Amino acid sequence: MIFSKNVQxxxxxxxxxxxxxYIDKAIDKPKANSxxxxxxxxxxxxxxxxxxxxxxxxxxxxxxxxxAQIIAIDAWGEDNIKRKIRExxxxxxxxxxxxxxxxxxxxxxxxxxxxxxxxxxxxxxxKKPSKTKESLTFEYxxxxxxxxxxxxxxxxxxxxxxxxxxxxxxxxxxLAAIAWTYLNIESENIDSQLAIYYNNKYPKxxxxxxxxxxxxxxxxxxxxEDFWNFIGKNDRTFESLAKMFEDYGKQNKKKIWEGFSKxxxxx
Numbered sequence: 001m002i003f004s005k006n007v008q009x010x011x012x013x014x015x016x017x018x019x020x021x022y023i024d025k026a027i028d029k030p031k032a033n034s035x036x037x038x039x040x041x042x043x044x045x046x047x048x049x050x051x052x053x054x055x056x057x058x059x060x061x062x063x064x065x066x067x068a069q070i071i072a073i074d075a076w077g078e079d080n081i082k083r084k085i086r087e088x089x090x091x092x093x094x095x096x097x098x099x100x101x102x103x104x105x106x107x108x109x110x111x112x113x114x115x116x117x118x119x120x121x122x123x124x125x126x127k128k129p130s131k132t133k134e135s136l137t138f139e140y141x142x143x144x145x146x147x148x149x150x151x152x153x154x155x156x157x158x159x160x161x162x163x164x165x166x167x168x169x170x171x172x173x174x175l176a177a178i179a180w181t182y183l184n185i186e187s188e189n190i191d192s193q194l195a196i197y198y199n200n201k202y203p204k205x206x207x208x209x210x211x212x213x214x215x216x217x218x219x220x221x222x223x224x225e226d227f228w229n230f231i232g233k234n235d236r237t238f239e240s241l242a243k244m245f246e247d248y249g250k251q252n253k254k255k256i257w258e259g260f261s262k263x264x265x266x267x
Contacts, residue, residue, distance in 0.1 A: 002232070002240045003074070010070050011241070014063045015248050022056050023259030048263040064197050065141055065157055067241070068231055072144060075233040082143040087180070089136060092129035095179045098122055102175060103168055106214050113212075115193075115219035122178045123188055138173045142195070144231070151189040152181050155222070155231075160200040164210055170194055171214040191219075199224040 001008065040047065069083040102118050105111050142155040154177040156170050174192040181190045194215045199206040206223045215221040222230060228238035249256065 001243065002234050002236050003071070003244070007070055007074050008244065011067050011244055012248060014066055014070075015245065016252075018056065018059050018063050019248075019252065019256060021059065022052050023256070025052065046264055049260055052260065052263060061157075061159055061197075068142060068157065068195075068197070068228075071228070071237065071241070072142065072231040075231065076144055076146070080145040080147065082140075084139060084141065085143055086137065086139045089180045090133040091136060091176060091179050091183070092126065093132040093134060094128070094130040095122060095125040096134055096176075098125045099172060099175045099179070103171055103214075106171070107168060109213070113214055113216040113220055115216040118175065118220075119178055119190070119192075122175060123182050123190075126179050126182050129183075136176060138176060140173070140177060142231070149189070150187065151191070152185065152187075154178075154181065154190075154192040155195045155227075156193075157195045157197055157227075160196050160198060160206065160223075161208060162211065167210055167214050193219070194221045195227045196221065196223040197227060 003011070043050065065083065069081060072081045098121055102121070106113055140154055141157045142153075144153040144155070145151075146153070154174065156174055158166070158170065162170070171194075174194065177192040178190055181192070182188065194211070196206060196211070201207055202224065211221070225238040228241055229235050231237070232240075234240075
């Protein structure tokens with residue numbers, strides 16, 4: 001295990017919060033919620049359990065952002081990490097027009113995403129900013145600064161299958177982050193990437209056409225091991241984090257079973 005005891009305790013506490021939330025809800029059995037009548041007929045008595053497991057997967061996403069912050073602070077130092085930063089800033093009109101052009105071309109499949117090219121195009125617009133500006137307010141999941149190499153990283157975390165409208169929205173925020181960061185630090189040492197915190201195709205390569213339509217695998221996106229190992233500055237970060245979840249499940253197997261088994265009608 002590469003994490004310190006304090007980090008392990010913090011992560012275990014967050015896992016426990018989510019699990020306990022759904023154990024507590026077991027008494028209030030949800031109504032059947034399957035869209036497939038044949039599956040519903042087959043697994044009717046198990047539907048409450050399936051429904052809760054799906055809910056647990058969704059709720060865990062928020063806690064994974066907090067876990068990412070804990071790991072990043074331990075690896076990068078607290079002064080170099082910011083999470084859930086809501087910023088209002090002004091960008092020159094020509095930079096915004098370039099961002100909109102990039103997104104429109106990707107939406108209409110005029111070209112494929114090229115992360116380096118897109119970043120350079122936006123920075124070039126910011127080097128000759130128009131006098132007209134526009135105010136924007138965006139929230140960013142994780143901002144990391146590496147003082148040794150003087151580089152800033154802006155990350156937006158998503159699950160592996162974001163909805164269709166989320167993806168271009170995330171693309172616009174991340175492109176805007178390049179312009180905003182460049183204008184603030186006057187340095188091209190910037191990376192602004194989508195972070196997919198787990199690969200639902202594992203052990204196969206991550207594939208999602210609606211994501212790859214906007215984000216280039218060469219630089220524009222970090223998936224599972226690449227993401228966790230990057231923020232942990234250790235190529236065993238993902239492996240160690242997955243092991244922590246496994247250990248929690250083993251240590252709390254009885255509690256989890258007693259809570260979730262209440263959802264199954266065995267009569």
